[in-house]
Amino acid sequence: MSENRAIAWFTDNPVAANLMMLIFVLGGLISLASMHKEEFPTIDPGVIRVQVPYLGAAPEEVEQGVCIRIEEAIEGVDGMDRFFSISNEGMCTVMIEVLQNVDVTRVLNDVKGQVDAISTFPAETEKPVVSAILFRGQTISFALYGKTDETTLKIIAEEMRDEISALPGISQVSVNYVRPWEISIEVSEQILRQYNLTMSQVADAIRRSSLDLPGGSIKTQGGEILLRSKGQAYSGREFENIVIVTQRDGTNVTLGDIASVRDGFQEGFLKAKFDGEPAVSVSIYRIGKEDTLTSAATVKEYLARKQPSLPQGVKTAIWIDESVPLSRRIDRLTMNAYAGLVLVLVILALFLRFKVALWVAAGIPIAILGAIWVFPAAGLNISSLSILSFILVLGIVVDDAIVVGERIYSHESIEPTRREAAIAGTSEVIVPVVFGVLTTIAAFLPILLLDGRMGSFFSIIGWVVLVCLIFSIIECMFILPAHLSHRKTENYFLHQAPVVTKWVAFQSIFSNALEHFANHRYRPFLEKTLEWRWVTWAVATFILVASVALIISGRVVFQFFPAVEGDRIYVTLTMPEGINVEYTEAAARRIALAGYETIREVEEAVGTPDGDTILKHVLESIGVDAARGSGPSFKTAGGSHLAEVVMDLEPYEKRPDWNTNKIADLWREKVGSVTDAVQLEFTTSLFNAGEALGLKLKGRDIEQLKSAAAAIRQEFALYPGVIDLNDSFRAGKQEIKLDILPEAKPLGLTLNDLARQVRQAFYGEEAQRIQRGTDDVRVMVRYPEEERRSLGDLENMRIRTNDNIEVPFSTVARVTYGTGYSSINREEQQRIIDVRGDVNRAVVTPEEVMAAVERAICTAGTSFNDPNNRCYNPDFPGVTVMLSGEQEERARSLSSMVNTVPLALLIIFALLAIPLKSYLQPLVIMSVIPFGAVGAIVGHFIMGWDLIFFSLLGIIALSGVVVNASLVLVDYINRQRRQGVDIFEAVANAGVVRFRPIILTSVTTFVGLIPLMTDTDPETFMFIPMAISLAFGVLFATAITLFLVPSLYLMLEDWLQFWSRDTGNSLTPSSAVKPVNPAASTPTETAT
Known part of the structure; x- marks a missing residue:
C-alpha cells in the first residue's frame, strides 16, 4: 500500500x-x-421597528392616520419578509421582518427614507423613530423598595442607573415601573373666562418667555463676545413666574396667579410592590461581547457598596439574576x-x-x-x-x-x-x-x-x-x-510496576x-x-x-417545543379597558393573597422547617403590560386595566414533589374566576417559542373576524387540557365621538377648531419639551383634574370662535357615544385577530389539539399551513386562518x-x-x-x-x-x-x-x-x-x-x-x- x-x-x-x-x-x-x-447565543432578530407617537389619539385614529400610511409607503421595499402593525392608544408601531441573509442596515435605510417622505401624517404626531431591534439579554435585575414615596424611589433609581452605567462592562441599564416626569399647568375654565384667555394663548406665552436663544456675537478689539438670551424655565417654581398677560393698569398676571403648576409625573397609573412595599426595578442588559457572569458580579459588588448610603428604610434585593442559572x-x-x-x-x-x-x-x-x-x-x-x-x-x-x-x-x-x-x-x-x-x-x-x-x-x-x-x-x-x-512500549515509567502488569x-x-x-x-x-x-x-x-x-x-x-418550567410563576390579569384602577388593584391583591395561601399549603406538604420558606419574593405591578414572549413581539399599551403578580420560588430541590407547574395549578384553583376579567393567565415556562396554541385570522371585515375568532375559541374549548384561551380582539374604552353642528358654521367654527380646543382642555397642549438632566420633560397646559372627571365637564365647556366669542359646547357640537378598540392589529395591510391558548401537556399536546381543530374548522383540501390552500370555512367567508405563535415557528x-x-x-x-x-x-x-x-x-x-x-x-x-x-x-x-x-x-x-x-x-x-x-x-x-x-x-x-x-x-x-x-x-x-x-x-x- x-x-x-x-x-x-x-x-x-x-x-x-x-x-x-x-x-x-x-x-x-x-x-x-x-x-x-x-x-443562550446572541441572535440578531432581523427586525426593524417604526414607532410614531400620536398622543391622545384612539386606536382607529392611529390606524387611519398613521399605520396605514406607513404600510402603503414601505410596501415594496426590497429585502422585507413581512410586516405587521399595531395601533394602540397614542402610538403606531410597525414591525418589519427582514429576509435571512439580507443586510438589515440597507433595509433600515430604505424604510427610513420611505417613512420620512410621508407628508400626510396628522399635525399632532411626533417624529417617526425607525430603528433595528437589537438583542438585549437581561443579565441581572434588582428591586429598589421601601416605605417611601414615588419621587424618592425614582430619583434614587435614576442615580443608581447612571452609576451602574459607568461601571466597566455594562452599557445598558433601564429603570422600570416609574412614570416619566411632567410639568402639568392646570387652568380652569372659570379663570380662562375671567382673564379672557384661551389655552393656546397660555401655551404661547410660556413658549415666548421660557427659552434660551443664542444672539450671535460682538467682535470687539479685545476679542469676540457671545450674546445669549437665557430665560428657560426648568422647574415648576420657575414656570410660575412667567408673565402671561399685562392688565390695563400695568399689573402683570403670572402663570402662578392663574394656574396650578404641578411638577410631578405624567398622568396615568403605574406602580409596583415588592414584598408588599412600593418599589421600582433596575435592569441591566448584556449587548455585544459583554459577559453575563462578569456583569452580574460587578452589579452585586456595587449594591453591597451602595446599600449603606441609601436612605433609611430603602432596600435593594436581587430580583432576576441570569448568572445563577x-x-x-x-x-x-x-x-x-x-x-x-x-x-x-x-x-x-x-x-x-x-x-x-x-x-x-x-x-x-x-x-x-x-x-x-x-x-x-x-x-x-x-x-x-x-x-x-x-x-x-x-x-x-x-x-x-x-x-x-x-x-x-x-x-x-x-x-x-x-x-x-x-x-x-x-x-x-x-x-x-x-x-x-x-x-x-x-x-x-x-x-x-x-x-x-x-x-x-x-x-x-x-x-x-x-x-x-x-x-x-x-x-x-x-x-x-x-x-x-x-x-514507548518498554522501559517507560512504571513499566514493570505490578499495577501496570495487572492492568x-x-x-x-x-x-x-x-x-x-x-x-x-x-x-x-x-x-x-x-x-x-x-x-x-x-x-x-x-x-x-x-x-x-x-x-x-x-x-x-x-x-415541537417542551414547556421547560422555571422557578417563577407569572400571573397576568387583563380587565376591561377604562375600568377604575381600584378594581384592578383589588383583583391583583386577591390573586397575591391566594398565592401566599398556596405557598403555605405547599410548605406544609413539603415539611419546610419553621422560619424557612420556599418563597423568595413577590412582585405585584399595576398599569404595565408584562407580555412574556421570545423574540420581537408587540406589547399592549399600559393602563389601569393591566396587572401582574410574580412569585419567585426557591429551586426545585427545596420543594420535592412540588414542581412549579403543580404549584401554579394549585394557585389557579385558589384564585378561581375573577369578576369582569378579560384574561387571566398563569405562566411557568422558562423557555417558549410562542403560544402553544395559536391561529391567526386575517381579513378586511372586522365583524367576520370577530365571529370567526369566537367560533375557533369555542372549538378549542372542547378539548380537555386546553387552558388560558384568549384572542387579541379587545373592546376598548368607551368613546365620545364629536361632530360639528350646522349652527356652528355661521360662527366660523370648524371641526378642527372644535377638536383642537377639546384636546387642549382634556388631554392638554404641549407648551414645551425640556431636557432636565437625562430626562425629557413635557410641559402640558390643560384643565385641572377635577374639571376632567365627568361628562358634565365636557358639556359645560366653552368653545371660542375666531372672534374670541364664547359659545356653550352643546350649542355647536354633537356627541355620539360608543366603544372603540383596545388595539388594532394588521398584517400585510389586512386586519388580524390572534386566537391563543396553552395546554396542560400532561393531558394533551399542542399538536393533537391543533390537528383536531384543523379537521373541525377547515374544509376538505385546505390547511392552516398550506400557503396554496389556506384554511377556509364557509361560515366566515373572507377570513383566512393560518398558524401563529409556537405553531407558526414549528x-x-x-x-x-x-x-x-x-x-x-x-x-x-x-x-x-x-x-x-x-x-x-x-x-x-x-x-x-x-x-x-x-x-x-x-x-x-x-x-x-x-x-x-x-x-x-x-x-x-x-x-x-x-x-x-x-x-x-x-x-x-x-x-x-x-x-x-x-x-x-x-x-x-x-x-x-x-x-x-x-x-x-x-x-x-x-x-x-x-x-x-x-x-x-x-x-x-x-x-x-x-x-x-x-x-x-x-x-x-x-x-x-x-x-x-x-x-x-x-x-x-x-x-x-x-x-x-x-x-x-x-x-x-x-x-x-x-x-x-x-x-x-x-x-x-x-x-x-
Missing part, C-alpha cells in the same frame, strides 16, 4: 505534530479565558461532558492498550479546544448550546480516532515497526474516514440552514459540531499517528474476549443473516414500521428542514459515490438512514420522554454516524474484493475486521451521553431528548451496520445478477451462500 506523504511526514516529525497539538490546546485555552459567557447550567453540562469523557476513556482502555486508548481519547479535548480556538473568528461564544454541542459531539469526534487508532493497533501485529503500522493503518482508512466526516457535516446541513428565529437558535449547534469535526479529522490524520508510532492482563481479557466473540459468535451469526438476507431486511423493515407505529398510536408523543422550522433534507441527501450521495466509485453502493449505505431513527424512537419510549424538535436534531446527527460507520465497512469489502477475495467471504471478513471499531464507537457514544440522559436537573431537561436520540440511535445503528449493511450489499449484488445474467460477473443467489471456516478465513491483520 502506498503511503500518504502528509501522514508519513507528520509521523516522522513528532515535533510538528506536538506543536500542532499545543497550538490547538493553548489557542483554545486562551480563547476560552477571553470569551464571554452567555445563557447560566453558571448552574454550564457547570451541569460541563460536569456531564467530563463524566462522559471519563466513561469514554474507560471503555477504550478496556479494549485497547491503555496508551492507545489514552491518545485516542485525547482526540476529544484536542478537537474541542481547537474548535474553541476559532470560536471568536466564527462569531461563537461559550453558552449552554455550545456546551450541549460538545456533549453531543463527544462520541462523534472519538469515532474517527477509534477507527484510525484501531487500524494502527491491528497493523502493529503485522508491520515490522510502529512507524509502518501507523502510516499503513492510517492510510488504509483515511479516505473513508475523511469522507465519513464530510457526510456527517452534510447531515447537519438541515440544522445549519433552518429558517426562522428557531433556525438562528439551533444553527449554533450545527456550527459547533462542524468546527469540532474539522479539527477531529486533522487530529486523527496527523497528530494521532505520530503519537502512537512514538509511544495489562485485565485489559487483555476484555480485548481477547471481544476478538473471540467477533470470530466465533458474531461471524457465524452474520453468515446466517447473509444467507437469509432478504429475511433480515424484512425483519428490519418490520421493526422500522413498528417504531413508527409507536408515534402514530400516541405511545411516543411528538411536540411549521416554518419543519418546512425548512424538509426542504433542506433532499439537498443534504444529495450531497451525502455524492460524498459516498466518490470514494466508493459507484452509483449504487451509496444507495445501500443511505438506505439504512431511516433505520437509525428506530433506536431514537424506542429510546424515547424506554426513557419516557416525548419526541421534540431537539430529538429531530439528534436523529439528524445520528444519520451522519450511521453513514460514517457503514462507509468504512463497505470500503473494506471493496478492498477485499479488489484483492480477489470471494464476495461472500469479503463481506464476512469486513464484518469481523470492523466489529471492534464499530462496537467501540457505538458504546463510547452511548456512555458519553449517559450523564446527560440521566440528569435530573430541570435546567437540562430541554436538551435530554437530543442525547436520547443519538445515544439509543447509535446502539441500534450498531446492529444496522453489522448485519443490515452486509445483507443489503449482497442484496444489491443479487439485483445486479438478476438484471445482467449474461455477464457472468455477478453473484448468483445460490453461490452467494457458502459457509466458511471462521478460523481459516479471518483476515490475519485482526490478530493482536
Whole structure:
C-alpha cells in the first residue's frame, strides 16, 4: 500500500505534530479565558421597528392616520419578509421582518427614507423613530423598595442607573415601573373666562418667555463676545413666574396667579410592590461581547457598596439574576461532558492498550479546544448550546480516532515497526474516514440552514459540531499517528510496576474476549443473516414500521417545543379597558393573597422547617403590560386595566414533589374566576417559542373576524387540557365621538377648531419639551383634574370662535357615544385577530389539539399551513386562518428542514459515490438512514420522554454516524474484493475486521451521553431528548451496520445478477451462500 506523504511526514516529525497539538490546546485555552459567557447565543432578530407617537389619539385614529400610511409607503421595499402593525392608544408601531441573509442596515435605510417622505401624517404626531431591534439579554435585575414615596424611589433609581452605567462592562441599564416626569399647568375654565384667555394663548406665552436663544456675537478689539438670551424655565417654581398677560393698569398676571403648576409625573397609573412595599426595578442588559457572569458580579459588588448610603428604610434585593442559572447550567453540562469523557476513556482502555486508548481519547479535548480556538473568528461564544454541542459531539469526534487508532493497533501485529503500522493503518482508512466526516457535516446541513428565529437558535449547534469535526479529522490524520508510532512500549515509567502488569492482563481479557466473540459468535451469526438476507431486511423493515407505529398510536408523543418550567410563576390579569384602577388593584391583591395561601399549603406538604420558606419574593405591578414572549413581539399599551403578580420560588430541590407547574395549578384553583376579567393567565415556562396554541385570522371585515375568532375559541374549548384561551380582539374604552353642528358654521367654527380646543382642555397642549438632566420633560397646559372627571365637564365647556366669542359646547357640537378598540392589529395591510391558548401537556399536546381543530374548522383540501390552500370555512367567508405563535415557528422550522433534507441527501450521495466509485453502493449505505431513527424512537419510549424538535436534531446527527460507520465497512469489502477475495467471504471478513471499531464507537457514544440522559436537573431537561436520540440511535445503528449493511450489499449484488445474467460477473443467489471456516478465513491483520 502506498503511503500518504502528509501522514508519513507528520509521523516522522513528532515535533510538528506536538506543536500542532499545543497550538490547538493553548489557542483554545486562551480563547476560552477571553470569551464571554452567555445563557443562550446572541441572535440578531432581523427586525426593524417604526414607532410614531400620536398622543391622545384612539386606536382607529392611529390606524387611519398613521399605520396605514406607513404600510402603503414601505410596501415594496426590497429585502422585507413581512410586516405587521399595531395601533394602540397614542402610538403606531410597525414591525418589519427582514429576509435571512439580507443586510438589515440597507433595509433600515430604505424604510427610513420611505417613512420620512410621508407628508400626510396628522399635525399632532411626533417624529417617526425607525430603528433595528437589537438583542438585549437581561443579565441581572434588582428591586429598589421601601416605605417611601414615588419621587424618592425614582430619583434614587435614576442615580443608581447612571452609576451602574459607568461601571466597566455594562452599557445598558433601564429603570422600570416609574412614570416619566411632567410639568402639568392646570387652568380652569372659570379663570380662562375671567382673564379672557384661551389655552393656546397660555401655551404661547410660556413658549415666548421660557427659552434660551443664542444672539450671535460682538467682535470687539479685545476679542469676540457671545450674546445669549437665557430665560428657560426648568422647574415648576420657575414656570410660575412667567408673565402671561399685562392688565390695563400695568399689573402683570403670572402663570402662578392663574394656574396650578404641578411638577410631578405624567398622568396615568403605574406602580409596583415588592414584598408588599412600593418599589421600582433596575435592569441591566448584556449587548455585544459583554459577559453575563462578569456583569452580574460587578452589579452585586456595587449594591453591597451602595446599600449603606441609601436612605433609611430603602432596600435593594436581587430580583432576576441570569448568572445563577447560566453558571448552574454550564457547570451541569460541563460536569456531564467530563463524566462522559471519563466513561469514554474507560471503555477504550478496556479494549485497547491503555496508551492507545489514552491518545485516542485525547482526540476529544484536542478537537474541542481547537474548535474553541476559532470560536471568536466564527462569531461563537461559550453558552449552554455550545456546551450541549460538545456533549453531543463527544462520541462523534472519538469515532474517527477509534477507527484510525484501531487500524494502527491491528497493523502493529503485522508491520515490522510502529512507524509502518501507523502510516499503513492510517492510510488504509483515511479516505473513508475523511469522507465519513464530510457526510456527517452534510447531515447537519438541515440544522445549519433552518429558517426562522428557531433556525438562528439551533444553527449554533450545527456550527459547533462542524468546527469540532474539522479539527477531529486533522487530529486523527496527523497528530494521532505520530503519537502512537512514538509511544514507548518498554522501559517507560512504571513499566514493570505490578499495577501496570495487572492492568495489562485485565485489559487483555476484555480485548481477547471481544476478538473471540467477533470470530466465533458474531461471524457465524452474520453468515446466517447473509444467507437469509432478504429475511433480515424484512425483519428490519418490520421493526422500522413498528417504531413508527409507536408515534402514530400516541405511545411516543411528538411536540415541537417542551414547556421547560422555571422557578417563577407569572400571573397576568387583563380587565376591561377604562375600568377604575381600584378594581384592578383589588383583583391583583386577591390573586397575591391566594398565592401566599398556596405557598403555605405547599410548605406544609413539603415539611419546610419553621422560619424557612420556599418563597423568595413577590412582585405585584399595576398599569404595565408584562407580555412574556421570545423574540420581537408587540406589547399592549399600559393602563389601569393591566396587572401582574410574580412569585419567585426557591429551586426545585427545596420543594420535592412540588414542581412549579403543580404549584401554579394549585394557585389557579385558589384564585378561581375573577369578576369582569378579560384574561387571566398563569405562566411557568422558562423557555417558549410562542403560544402553544395559536391561529391567526386575517381579513378586511372586522365583524367576520370577530365571529370567526369566537367560533375557533369555542372549538378549542372542547378539548380537555386546553387552558388560558384568549384572542387579541379587545373592546376598548368607551368613546365620545364629536361632530360639528350646522349652527356652528355661521360662527366660523370648524371641526378642527372644535377638536383642537377639546384636546387642549382634556388631554392638554404641549407648551414645551425640556431636557432636565437625562430626562425629557413635557410641559402640558390643560384643565385641572377635577374639571376632567365627568361628562358634565365636557358639556359645560366653552368653545371660542375666531372672534374670541364664547359659545356653550352643546350649542355647536354633537356627541355620539360608543366603544372603540383596545388595539388594532394588521398584517400585510389586512386586519388580524390572534386566537391563543396553552395546554396542560400532561393531558394533551399542542399538536393533537391543533390537528383536531384543523379537521373541525377547515374544509376538505385546505390547511392552516398550506400557503396554496389556506384554511377556509364557509361560515366566515373572507377570513383566512393560518398558524401563529409556537405553531407558526414549528411549521416554518419543519418546512425548512424538509426542504433542506433532499439537498443534504444529495450531497451525502455524492460524498459516498466518490470514494466508493459507484452509483449504487451509496444507495445501500443511505438506505439504512431511516433505520437509525428506530433506536431514537424506542429510546424515547424506554426513557419516557416525548419526541421534540431537539430529538429531530439528534436523529439528524445520528444519520451522519450511521453513514460514517457503514462507509468504512463497505470500503473494506471493496478492498477485499479488489484483492480477489470471494464476495461472500469479503463481506464476512469486513464484518469481523470492523466489529471492534464499530462496537467501540457505538458504546463510547452511548456512555458519553449517559450523564446527560440521566440528569435530573430541570435546567437540562430541554436538551435530554437530543442525547436520547443519538445515544439509543447509535446502539441500534450498531446492529444496522453489522448485519443490515452486509445483507443489503449482497442484496444489491443479487439485483445486479438478476438484471445482467449474461455477464457472468455477478453473484448468483445460490453461490452467494457458502459457509466458511471462521478460523481459516479471518483476515490475519485482526490478530493482536
